[in-house]
Amino acid sequence: MIYLDTNIFVYALSKNVDDILQKEIALKYLREAIEKDELIISQIVLYEFAFVSKKLGEEPKNISENLEFLADFVESASNNIFTNVINFMNKYDLHKHSFDTYHLCYAQELNCKKLITFDKGFKKLQKHTDIKIEIL
Numbered sequence: 088m089i090y091l092d093t094n095i096f097v098y099a100l101s102k103n104v105d106d107i108l109q110k111e112i113a114l115k116y117l118r119e120a121i122e123k124d125e126l127i128i129s130q131i132v133l134y135e136f137a138f139v140s141k142k143l144g145e146e147p148k149n150i151s152e153n154l155e156f157l158a159d160f161v162e163s164a165s166n167n168i169f170t171n172v173i174n175f176m177n178k179y180d181l182h183k184h185s186f187d188t189y190h191l192c193y194a195q196e197l198n199c200k201k202l203i204t205f206d207k208g209f210k211k212l213q214k215h216t217d218i219k220i221e222i223l
Contacts, residue, residue, distance in 0.1 A: 088127045089120045090194035092204035093135040096128075100136075100153045103143040109205060112223055116203055126160045129193045131186070133157055164193050171196065179215050184208055194218055 098104050098113035120126035133154055140150045171192045175181065181188050191212050194202045201219045202209070213220045 088197060088199045089123075089125045090127055090129075090190065090197075090199040090202045091116060091120060091132075092190055092202065092206055092209075093132045093139065094205045095203060096132065096136050096153070096157060097139050097143070098205070100156075101140055101143055101145055102149065103145060109223075113205075116223075121160075127162050127194075127197055127199060128157060128160045129164065129190065130161055131189060131193075133161065135186070162197055164196055168193060168196060175215070179212075181211065184211060187212060191216055191218065191220075 095113045095116055098106070098109045099117045104110050117126070136157065137150055137154060140153070141147075168189075172185070172189050175192055176185060176188050187206065187208055190204075191202060191209075195216060195218060199218060201221060203221045203223065205223050207222055209220050209222055
C-alpha cells in the first residue's frame with residue numbers, strides 16, 4: 088500500500104494551485120496508486136484537504152466532490168493510533184511535527200511500503216522508520 092500525504096491531493100485535485108508542474112507530478116502519483124489499487128489514506132487527510140482547499144478559494148461543491156472521491160480510499164486505524172503517535176512524538180521529540188507524525192504512524196500501522204509527499208519536513212522523520220518516504 089502507498090500513503091499519499093495531503094499536499095499530493097491538494098495539488099492533484101485543486102484548481103487554484105500555484106505550481107502547475109507540482110500538479111502534474113501529484114496527478115501522476117495519484118493515478119499510479121489508484122491504477123495499482125495501492126492507495127490508502129487516513130481520515131485526517133480528508134480534514135486537512137478540506138481546510139487547505141477552502142483556504143485556496145476552492146468552490147464548496149468541488150471540495151465536497153473531492154472529499155467524496157477521497158473517502159473511498161480511507162482505511163480506519165486501530166484504537167492504538169493515538170498512543171502510537173504520542174509515543175513516537177515523545178521518543179523523537181517531534182511535537183512540532185504532530186500531523187506528519189500521525190501520517191507516518193498511520194502508514195506504519197497499515198503496513199504501507201511508501202509515503203509520498205511534497206513536505207520537506209518529513210526528512211526529520213525518515214531516519215525513524217522503515218517506510219520509504221519519498222519527498223518530491
